[in-house]
Amino acid sequence: MNLLTAVEKIRSMEIRGASRIAKFAVETIKEYALRLEGNFDEEMRRVANLLLNSRPTAVSLYNAINYVMRYKGESVEEKRESLIRRADEFLEWIETAQKRIAEIGEKRIRDGSTLLTHCNSSTAIAVIKKAHEVGKEIRVFATESRPRLQGHITAKQLKEAGIEVTLIVDSAVRYFMNEIDCVIVGADTITANGALINKIGTSQIALCAKEARVPFIVAAETYKFSPRTLGGELVVIEERSAEEVLSREMLELGIKARNPAFDVTPRNYIDAIITEIGVIPPEMAYIIIKERLGYDRISEEELKISEID
Numbered sequence: 001m002n003l004l005t006a007v008e009k010i011r012s013m014e015i016r017g018a019s020r021i022a023k024f025a026v027e028t029i030k031e032y033a034l035r036l037e038g039n040f041d042e043e044m045r046r047v048a049n050l051l052l053n054s055r056p057t058a059v060s061l062y063n064a065i066n067y068v069m070r071y072k073g074e075s076v077e078e079k080r081e082s083l084i085r086r087a088d089e090f091l092e093w094i095e096t097a098q099k100r101i102a103e104i105g106e107k108r109i110r111d112g113s114t115l116l117t118h119c120n121s122s123t124a125i126a127v128i129k130k131a132h133e134v135g136k137e138i139r140v141f142a143t144e145s146r147p148r149l150q151g152h153i154t155a156k157q158l159k160e161a162g163i164e165v166t167l168i169v170d171s172a173v174r175y176f177m178n179e180i181d182c183v184i185v186g187a188d189t190i191t192a193n194g195a196l197i198n199k200i201g202t203s204q205i206a207l208c209a210k211e212a213r214v215p216f217i218v219a220a221e222t223y224k225f226s227p228r229t230l231g232g233e234l235v236v237i238e239e240r241s242a243e244e245v246l247s248r249e250m251l252e253l254g255i256k257a258r259n260p261a262f263d264v265t266p267r268n269y270i271d272a273i274i275t276e277i278g279v280i281p282p283e284m285a286y287i288i289i290k291e292r293l294g295y296d297r298i299s300e301e302e303l304k305i306s307e308i309d
Helices: 005-010 020-037 040-052 059-068 076-108 122-133 150-160 170-179 202-211 229-230 248-252 282-292 300-306
Strands: 114-117 140-145 164-168 184-185 198-199 217-221 262-265 272-275 279-280
Touching: 005 020, 005 040, 020 040, 020 059, 020 076, 020 122, 020 184, 040 059, 040 076, 040 184, 059 076, 076 122, 076 217, 076 272, 076 279, 114 122, 114 170, 122 150, 122 217, 140 170, 150 164, 164 170, 164 202, 164 217, 164 272, 184 198, 184 282, 198 202, 202 262, 217 300, 272 282, 279 282
Parallel strands: 114 140, 114 184, 140 164, 184 217, 217 272
Antiparallel strands: 198 262, 272 279
16 A cells, blocks of 8 residues: 555545554555665654554554664664564554453443443544353443544444444433443543543543442553653644545635544543553553553654654
8 A cells, every 4th residue: 555545545544543543553564664765764753654643633643653663773674674573563552452452341230221422533432342142141332422423333333242222312321320330431642640632522421420429440551551651752632634524615604613533531530441461550551651661751762753744
């Protein structure tokens, strides 16, 4: 696949979801490295920069590219082999982490529960499906997740798995919260202080859950924790085009729209984060970044591949 085409697939949300974005980016880097001739380091850095800037909020993209770009070697072939090996390692991490989270997470779901999920998180869906597979009777409320309606995808995936699912508009969350036993969502980024960055509307759902005393659980692979927040960097909240929420007629009238793709849920609204290494409180985010991802701090070396040339 052409590199710019791959970048546009991520930017346009043809490829969506933190895990899917990370996997697609790693596969793109690997494919490019396999056929690359010439200045290996310079070209791979260019590829990394283009991919990194396609979706600035998804830390899975940053962690995936940083992992692969830590390749070593003297000759071009040694560097290529090292990069491909690291790419395969990260792809295996993606595959095994989600399965492990599903196994751990389903234990937090009681038989007979009514769940609520938001957007289209493959990891949250994996937990819900696993609970169904082990024989628990569950039903799910899925939000539409406007303006891109990712919740429709979630509803179809759950229904195809044989799970009872009801789609609701985003603004109806509080209306139905008293019927919910547990909220489970995915993550685009988890910061060093344990805050969650996820699909716009997540923080409102968490607030409603807190007020109604409903457990709010995040399902997230450890590669979704953000090393860059150790150095004080704020997570960039991506704002998308007004065309996603306004008709052409309204735009031509000069009506403006704000369309943030994500919001921030404070850690005190989160009851637990389910990772592939176990269930943790949000306050343990720093330890995950330090011990699991190997960062005591974020260095200039780790930052420089994300600089725009």
